[in-house]
Amino acid sequence: MSTRWGMTVPLAGIPLSEHAEVYRTLADAGFTDLWTSEVAGSDAFTPLTLAAAWTPGLRLGTAVAPVFTRGPGLLAMTAAALAETAPGRFQLGIGASSPVVVGDWNAAEFTEPFQRSRDMLRFLRPALAGELVDRQFETFSVRRFRLERPPSVPPQVLLAALRPGMLRLAAAEADGVILNWLSAKDVHTALAEVKTDKPDFDVAARIFVCPTDDAEHARRLGRRMIAAYLTVPAYAAFHRWLGREEVLTPMWQAWSSGDRKGALAAIPDKVVDELTVHGSPAECRARVEAYVKAGVTVPAMALLPTPTLDSGDTPAILELLAALGRS
Structure with missing residues (x-):
């Protein structure tokens, strides 16, 4: 440890x-x-x-x-x-x-x-x-x-x-x-x-x-955080470098078009679970x-x-x- x-x-x-x-x-x-x-x-x-x-x-x-x-x-x-x-x-x-x-x-x-x-x-x-x-x-x-x-x-x-x-x-x-x-x-x-x-x-x-057994709650918060942070150019470039361009492109496209709900919905559970602990x-x-x-x-x-x-x-x-x- x-x-x-x-x-x-x-x-x-x-x-x-x-x-x-x-x-x-x-x-x-x-x-x-x-x-x-x-x-x-x-x-x-x-x-x-x-x-x-x-x-x-x-x-x-x-x-x-x-x-x-x-x-x-x-x-x-x-x-x-x-x-x-x-x-x-x-x-x-x-x-x-x-x-x-x-x-x-x-x-x-x-x-x-x-x-x-x-x-x-x-x-x-x-x-x-x-x-x-x-x-x-x-x-x-x-x-x-x-x-x-x-x-x-x-x-x-x-x-x-x-x-x-x-x-x-x-x-x-x-x-x-x-x-x-x-x-x-x-x-x-x-x-x-x-x-x-x-x-x-x-x-x-x-x-x-997010210390809770309510996975739906944790993922909802995780999506909001990911959309808020990973659409910032430096973090977007970071995750392209890490290999997430394909999986995050739908979020970036929705966000850039002003579709905030669509951007949240485009983030897969797998990405939320990788980047946030719950x-x-x-x-x-x-x-x-x-x-x-x-x-x-x-x-x-x-x-x-x-x-x-x-x-x-x-x-x-x-x-x-x-x-x-x-x-």
Whole structure:
């Protein structure tokens, strides 16, 4: 079994101010890691800062902090503050994000995502080590920046990657790679591009989990998620590369014509079952372990809504979280 076992936080339906009990439950259940995303809910850093204070034994990670929505200095300062709060327990995951998050919601230009990710990675490594950075990068320039409070233990920097170019960049220059929206079988394809002999190189993966025996409910949610994400150009190209062009083309065609219902209906159960984990807590744990056997070192569950998770019944939610753990 993996020595690490992660959960994406915060959970929907429970106020962030009440997550101390959530974090304690996860720690008691054998979870080792808390991971955050940054889309349109909580930012990536606040839930982890609270966790650092409330549950000092857990490891923390962002998956991901977008490379376009903060300037280089601000991203370094934010990461350094969390690394100082949780020495040796924080990993900074960065990634390009998407045109909607970057452009439509944050008024930034989403241009040259590979180059921007590479440049931010090359800036962050020396900056978080407390070095003076004075350099013209391809996509931005930094003049004489040095952290006033460099962390005693600089955080490892992981890079979110889908296709070969970014996967190879992660292997060459990052401390790990973050995978997303792939099946356990797809992990082998992705990792074939990640050739590195770094002994502590981590392979993190966000795995969408719907812990319910109601397969119809889980597949309905899975279809909505797949249609929303895999129609984004970067994810569409990713799944073409993974070999799903034929099976997903009917969805893409319906979506591009404005037929949203038709797009959902065109997604086969087999694809939903490959890309989302559902079933009893024990079945979900086994499915997540399949990712570990394929090469993932940091599996991070991202829970999809179920009647229990949407109930507002905190004791029942905590019981479900405990059942997904390994203790």
